[in-house]
Amino acid sequence: MNHVYLVTTYDPRLVTLSLIVAMFSSFIALDLARRVHTADAATARYWLVGGSIAMGTGIWSMHFVAMLAFSLPIQLGYEFFITALSWVAAVAVSWVALSIANRTEVNWKQVAVGGMAMGTGISVMHYTGMFAMQMEPGIDWHRGWLAISVAIAMIASFASLMIFFWMRDRQGGSRLVWQACAAAVMGFAIAGMHYSGMQAANFPVGSICRAASALDNTWFALLIGGATMSLLIVTLVTSTLDARLQSRTATLMSSLKQANTELQRIAFLDGLTQLPNRLLLADRLKQAVARARRNGHAIALLFVDLDGFKTINDSLGHHAGDEVLKLIAKRLTATIRESETVARIGGDEFVVLVDMMEMVKERSVLALLAQRIQAVVSLPIILEHEEIQLSASIGIAVFPDDADDEQHLLTCADTAMYSAKADGKNTYRFHDAATTALAAGLIADLRYLRHALEHGEFELFYQPKLAPNGSDMLGVEALIRWHHPERGLVVPDDFIPIAERFGMIVAIGTWVINDACRQMRAWLDSGWKIPVAVNLSVLQLRQPDLLDQIGESLARYQIEARQLTLEITESAAMNDAAQTLEVLKRLETLGVKVAIDDFGTGYSSLSYLRRFSVDELKIDSSFVQDIEHSEQARSIVAAVVKLAHSLGLRVVAEGIESAHQSDFLSRMKCDELQGYFFSHPIPVDELAYRLKAGKFKLAIFTEPYPFIGEKPASDEMVESVLSQQIDDLELTLTRYGYRLKEQEFDAKPAEIKALFSDTLELTRAKELRDQMSRAGLKL
Numbered sequence: 021m022n023h024v025y026l027v028t029t030y031d032p033r034l035v036t037l038s039l040i041v042a043m044f045s046s047f048i049a050l051d052l053a054r055r056v057h058t059a060d061a062a063t064a065r066y067w068l069v070g071g072s073i074a075m076g077t078g079i080w081s082m083h084f085v086a087m088l089a090f091s092l093p094i095q096l097g098y099e100f101f102i103t104a105l106s107w108v109a110a111v112a113v114s115w116v117a118l119s120i121a122n123r124t125e126v127n128w129k130q131v132a133v134g135g136m137a138m139g140t141g142i143s144v145m146h147y148t149g150m151f152a153m154q155m156e157p158g159i160d161w162h163r164g165w166l167a168i169s170v171a172i173a174m175i176a177s178f179a180s181l182m183i184f185f186w187m188r189d190r191q192g193g194s195r196l197v198w199q200a201c202a203a204a205v206m207g208f209a210i211a212g213m214h215y216s217g218m219q220a221a222n223f224p225v226g227s228i229c230r231a232a233s234a235l236d237n238t239w240f241a242l243l244i245g246g247a248t249m250s251l252l253i254v255t256l257v258t259s260t261l262d263a264r265l266q267s268r269t270a271t272l273m274s275s276l277k278q279a280n281t282e283l284q285r286i287a288f289l290d291g292l293t294q295l296p297n298r299l300l301l302a303d304r305l306k307q308a309v310a311r312a313r314r315n316g317h318a319i320a321l322l323f324v325d326l327d328g329f330k331t332i333n334d335s336l337g338h339h340a341g342d343e344v345l346k347l348i349a350k351r352l353t354a355t356i357r358e359s360e361t362v363a364r365i366g367g368d369e370f371v372v373l374v375d376m377m378e379m380v381k382e383r384s385v386l387a388l389l390a391q392r393i394q395a396v397v398s399l400p401i402i403l404e405h406e407e408i409q410l411s412a413s414i415g416i417a418v419f420p421d422d423a424d425d426e427q428h429l430l431t432c433a434d435t436a437m438y439s440a441k442a443d444g445k446n447t448y449r450f451h452d453a454a455t456t457a458l459a460a461g462l463i464a465d466l467r468y469l470r471h472a473l474e475h476g477e478f479e480l481f482y483q484p485k486l487a488p489n490g491s492d493m494l495g496v497e498a499l500i501r502w503h504h505p506e507r508g509l510v511v512p513d514d515f516i517p518i519a520e521r522f523g524m525i526v527a528i529g530t531w532v533i534n535d536a537c538r539q540m541r542a543w544l545d546s547g548w549k550i551p552v553a554v555n556l557s558v559l560q561l562r563q564p565d566l567l568d569q570i571g572e573s574l575a576r577y578q579i580e581a582r583q584l585t586l587e588i589t590e591s592a593a594m595n596d597a598a599q600t601l602e603v604l605k606r607l608e609t610l611g612v613k614v615a616i617d618d619f620g621t622g623y624s625s626l627s628y629l630r631r632f633s634v635d636e637l638k639i640d641s642s643f644v645q646d647i648e649h650s651e652q653a654r655s656i657v658a659a660v661v662k663l664a665h666s667l668g669l670r671v672v673a674e675g676i677e678s679a680h681q682s683d684f685l686s687r688m689k690c691d692e693l694q695g696y697f698f699s700h701p702i703p704v705d706e707l708a709y710r711l712k713a714g715k716f717k718l719a720i721f722t723e724p725y726p727f728i729g730e731k732p733a734s735d736e737m738v739e740s741v742l743s744q745q746i747d748d749l750e751l752t753l754t755r756y757g758y759r760l761k762e763q764e765f766d767a768k769p770a771e772i773k774a775l776f777s778d779t780l781e782l783t784r785a786k787e788l789r790d791q792m793s794r795a796g797l798k799l
Contacts, residue, residue: 023160026092026223034089038214041085043207045078046180047200076111079142079210083110083149086214092223097232102152106145113141117180135178142173142210146217154230155223165220169213176209290364292342293349301363301371305426308375312419319375320386323415323433324352324393326368327445332408340403344410351396356389371433383418383450390414390448398446411446413437422451465518468504473527477503480535481701484716485553485672485694488686492719493711495551495585497694498536499701500528520557529560534573537584539704541577548711548718553585553615561588562599567606574612581611587638589617601632608633615672619660636692637664641675644695648680661688 083106087096116137146169150159288300296304308319326348333341345368352362352370361373372393374386397412415436423429432451440449472478482496502510519525536552543550560566574581586607588600607614615636639657646653657673664671673685676695685693702710710716 023222024225025160026094026225026227028218028223029091031089031091034085035215038082038086038089039207039211041078041082042210042214043203045075045082046206046210047203072111072115075114075117076107079114080107080110080145080149082210083146083214086211086218087149090218092227094227094229095232096153096229098149098152099154099231102148102154106148106152109141109145109148113138113145113177116141117177131178131182135174135180138177138180139170139174142177142213143170143217146173146214150217150221152231156228156230157224157226160222160224162220162222165216169217169220172209172213172216176206176213179209180206293346293364295349295353295370296361296363298363298365301361301365301373302426304361305373305430308373309419309426309429311375318418318420319373319429320416320418321429321433322372322374322386322390322393322448323417323430323437324370324372324397325413325437325441326397327411327413327441329368329410332403332410336404336406343403344401344408347401348397348410351399352393355392355396371430383416386416386418386450387448390416394446394448413440413445414448415440415451416448417451465515466524469515469519469524469528472502472504473524473531477505478528478531478535479503479703480532480539481703482552482707483694483701484699484707485692486698486716487719488690488693490682490693490698491717493550493716494692494719495553496707497553497555497587497701498532498539499555500532501701520559523559525557525559526563529555529557530569533570533584534576537573537577537579540579540583544579546708549583550718551583551585553587553613555617556586556588558589561603566603567610570607570612571610582613585613585615585636587615587617604633634669636670636672638672638674639690641695644673644675644681644685645677647684648678654684657685658688661690665689 116134288297288303289295290297305321311317312319329341329344332344345364349362349364349370352372356362356372356374359375361375363371363373365371372389374389393414394412397410400407400409415433415438417423417429417432417436419426419429422432436449436451440447443449479501480498481501482498484493485495485497486492487494500512500516502515504510516525516528519528532554536554540550540552563569570584570586573579574584604614613635614633615638616632616634617638618640619637637660639660643653643657643660647657661671670691671689672692672694673681673690674694676682676685676693676697678697681695682693682697699710699716707716711718
């Protein structure tokens with residue numbers, strides 16, 4: 021039966037517009053797929069909802085723009101509710117597409133099912149929109165074209181999903197080109213589905229549109245098209261801005277990640293050797309102990325200390341020492357296996373962690389490893405055209421045989437290393453019962469020290485420093501004492517080495533400075549202005565916040581900086597002379613006084629002695645004790661006093677135990693005298709009693725302190741006097757068996773620093789005599 025249908029026509033311009041809308045919607049859809057995939061979970065949900073609405077509205081509006089291009093010789097319209105259902109179908113299709121695009125990985129089955137769902141949804145959207153026209157009689161559908169339109173919808177949906185996955189991870193300018201091409205393909209597919217579906221629709225002659233009075237076709241299509249284009253443009257702009265923001269965020273995150281990586285490297289690696297530092301070693305050791313406990317196997321620590329390294333620093337300088345440490349680190353790294361760890365935990369101290377059951381269960385294997393380490397350390401090193409050679413003392417401890425936790429294990433290895441040093445160095449020792457007892461004692465002492473600091477068991481005793489007349493008190497030296505709950509009063513020699521070994525000396529030293537300032541404040545409130553000297557350890561000297569701590573204590577108790585003297589041992593000052601020079605310059609700006617303590621017991625660079633911003637020189641007590649029976653000691657002390665005065669330094673003699681020593685040092689014009697002959701270190705109450713009783717008379721003077729030595733009046737005289745004094749000192753030292761170590765010093769003759777270019781290694785004369793006596797020689 022032949023049917024007569026109404027003639028349908030299309031406006032080419034509007035068809036083109038509908039195709040543009042389809043392509044633009046596809047372009048937006050591809051961009052939204054990238055946004056949903058690259059955003060974080062929370063942001064992706066917002067993009068999924070908003071993107072589904074924008075993308076669905078774009079596809080849906082393309083349908084109505086295309087319907088605007090379609091015309092019949094009757095008035096057309098659309099039923100509102102059914103039209104709204106078609107929009108819901110378009111949004112649902114878009115949600116399915118973007119949800120699948122958000123997955124990290126999908127298989128072909130999921131893509132096929134998703135394509136069928138999307139194709140079905142697009143077909144439902146299209147034909148629901150056609151049904152909204154409410155034609156009477158109903159539309160006569162051509163089954164062939166109907167099947168073709170549904171097939172096109174399925175294929176287009178499947179292709180769209182594949183394009184989503186292919187495009188979402190592409191970056192750069194080429195992405196936009198490919199995205200535009202893909203959008204064109206998708207746009208043609210969507211338009212093809214629509215127009216093939218329209219081709220399937222036949223409208224019998226005499227048909228009427230029952231929805232003609234509902235939504236006017238022309239105005240509705242124009243409104244939807246304009247609103248949709250606006251929505252899509254806003255969506256594209258938002259997506260582009262978000263992409264730029266995410267790109268910038270990604271760049272910042274990458275920079276932050278690099279910064280965190282660098283901070284971790286700085287925090288966990290030794291800055292000089294790039295080996296793991298103490299912090300990283302502690303973490304790996306903790307993990308190794310935990311694994312050993314779970315699996316029931318053993319681990320071992322080898323504590324390696326370089327013998328003779330200090331000599332390299334002193335003779336060739338710290339730059340040379342750094343080069344040696346880097347070379348040793350490379351040798352140790354090449355010696356161990358990849359599963360093992362070598363860390364630098366101190367100046368010349370290295371630790372090797374062996375976390376392998378087959379390596380540890382036989383101690384002979386560990387002994388062979390120690391021997392290999394000793395062999396590589398002892399290989400000759402060519403440095404500044406000189407060949408030097410080191411050796412290593414190694415301590416070995418095994419978990420769980422020697423210790424039950426990581427801290428105890430490290431202490432046991434450290435103790436065994438000291439046992440190796442005590443046995444002559446250049447050897448290795450396993451931790452044994454004797455060292456176990458020693459380690460246990462050290463740990464107990466360390467625990468007691470912490471308890472003492474927290475519970476106020478420390479007390480400062482004060483030893484007077486007197487003028488040469490023996491009665492005027494010029495100041496005091498603060499000396500710490502420990503009221504041990506079991507051992508009673510403990511002197512510093514019994515606990516300070518332990519505090520230095522485990523790093524507690526910094527906290528104890530800070531307490532000493534603060535308590536000394538507190539006591540000076542108490543004396544000032546009582547009408548006594550008593551200067552106090554405190555000892556500064558080498559670890560304190562290297563603390564970056566040293567000046568802040570001292571300044572806070574002075575400010576807290578309102579003490580004049582010049583009332584406080586910091587005593588630094590000669591060996592500590594010369595350990596890193598350049599850094600010491602910088603610290604002393606900063607201390608000078610703070611205003612506190614600085615004294616070189618134990619002068620004559622180590623390496624004394626006269627050039628640095630001149631450059632150091634120090635106020636006092638303390639002659640070591642070992643020289644003072646020999647004054648009565650040794651002409652050598654008397655000559656050296658006299659020469660040192662003259663040299664110090666020529667440098668403008670006050671001289672303090674410590675360790676005076678007799679009237680003869682006091683008389684001689686007074687004749688030598690020492691500025692201050694200190695020792696048991698005058699007073700032992702005494703508690704603050706005893707010192708107050710003696711001052712009130714008149715046993716000590718507090719000297720009354722103003723800055724600068726009275727200077728007993730004869731000081732040159734001008735810089736020109738300084739040069740001539742120092743030259744003579746240095747010559748006298750050199751002559752005295754060489755006369756009595758001291759070794760003089762020459763060191764080249766490039767300077768113009770007119771510069772005063774050229775006068776201090778010699779480095780004196782003050783080895784005690786009696787030690788030299790003992791060595792010669794054992795060799796059958798006489799001095």
